[in-house]
Amino acid sequence: MSLTDHLVARIRASGPLSMADYMAECLLHPTLGYYTTRDPLGAAGDFTTAPEISQMFGELIGLALAQAWLDQGRPARIVLAELGPGRGTLMADALRAMARVPGLLAAAELWLVEASPTLRARQAQTLAGHAPQWADTAEALPEAPLFLVANEFFDALPVRQFRRAADGWCELRVGLEDGRLALGLAGAAPQPALAHRLEDTREGDIVELCPAAAPVMAAIAGRIARHGGAALIVDYGDWRSLGDTVQALKAHQPVPILDTPGEADLTAHVDFEVLAQAATATGAKHTRLAPQGLFLDRLGIAQRAEALAVRGGPAVATAYRRLTHTEEMGNLFKVLGLYPPGAPPPAGLEP
Incomplete structure (x- = not known):
């Protein structure tokens, strides 16, 4: 059938x-189902995410979370988590950057929230050596200081x-x-x-x-409000949803949403206002919504691109443009940060 x-x-x-x-x-x-039967990423899949475009994206995410850990007094035990980790590429790049911060990886338990058995297997390969653990839902993450990234997770929640x-x-x-x-x-x-x-x-x-968005956000923000930590939510959308934004992608091309059920990726734009309200209700703080390009520029992506271009050549400049330019991902994608009361906001974002 x-x-x-x-x-x-x-x-x-x-x-x-x-x-x-x-x-x-x-x-x-x-x-x-689409996610339970395949690896959808990359040239052979149906879409490409920012971590697959360049290592710079994951590295800067990792350094932003590392700075939050330093700002909050270097807690001795933390949960380092990602929602919807794809192939594990973002987290692998983040961990490589975070390893430069003394004591951070020793304090971190790595948790991945992933529903797809196929992608869990791929993540296990990518993150071998970091002892990842998996949770079915954000609500199942341990109660501890939580340092989390969710890149293109909320856009896949049904609306x-x-x-x-x-x-x-x-x-x-x-x-x-x-x-x-x-x-x-x-x-x-x-x-x-x-x-x-x-x-x-x-x-x-x-x-x-999006019925599932607020409960997921409350689970994340509640842990940050109670125990400390920080979260970076990166996705396409805006402060308030308006219009029909559900789309299907197959082989990197839009297709009618009813044509090939289970064979195309389905997403919708994220309503960041709903996420911010859910976070505030738990006692956590949220930052202003920032375009991805501005966020990455504030973290120093231009300098990182310049260093990588020495051996990476023109491909680095192409990746930099795709991640940051207003006509590419730089303005379509937005970043919302979460942090506990009394702490500074995550690097690259404003309160």
């Missing part, structure tokens, strides 16, 4: 799916979509038309979670809600 067959059977049995349920099935079905109507909100759902998957609308109804969006939307506008 294909995932399409499974989805059609489920809809026939139980009715149309929310976009969040459709995304969850496509990405994480135990035997047919519900609502279109504003004259008398409420209509949810966009995945149903059937002539036996094939098709998008449709539920009837208008009040949505208390969207009451605050009446002031900045008009009839016909689409707003997305």
Whole structure:
């Protein structure tokens, strides 16, 4: 049975799916889901992330977290964690940079939050020698000072979509038309979670809600508020979500989201306002939202690129541009930092 067959059977049995349920099935079905059946990264995959573009990205992330550890008095035992670590490339680069800080790696327990068995196996290879441990969820991370990075994690969390109507909100759902998957609308109804969006939307506008985002953020921020630490959330999106941002990528090209369930990556833009509010509710502090290019420039990526270019040649300049230029990833991707009350914000970010 294909995932399409499974989805059609489920809809026939139980009715149309929310976009969040459709995304969850496509990405994480135990035997047919996108992330459970493949390594999606790189030229042979469907997309490329910043750590795969250049070692500079992970190195600077590692140094920013190392500075936070120093700023908070070098705690003797910390949890160093990544959400959705891909192949482990970012963490490997971060660890190499952090090894230059005396005592840091000796204090760190390495934890990876990963749902994909395929990617866990790849991470084990990449990070051999660092004794990684895995958790299924952020909530399962140990209670300890937490120094964490989440790069392109929140964009893969399923979202519900609502279109504003004259008398409420209509949810966009995945149903059937002539036996094939098709998008449709539920009837208008009040949505208390969207009451605050009446002031900045008009009839016909689409707003997305990510049910899983706030609980994940609360788990991270709560540990930082209670025990100390820092988190760097890097993703594409903006302060407040507006519009239909769900997209499917296959072989590095956009494809219709209903065409190849389980065979294409599905993502949506991140609503950073929701993440910041969830962090604040736990007592943690959050930084201003910064474009990725500005964040990396503040950390010294230009100087690092210059040093690497001595042996890396033009490829280093190409990677630098792709990571930082406003017409590439530099402005589309944003960075939000978390830190405990009384501590300075993570390097490269402003309170």
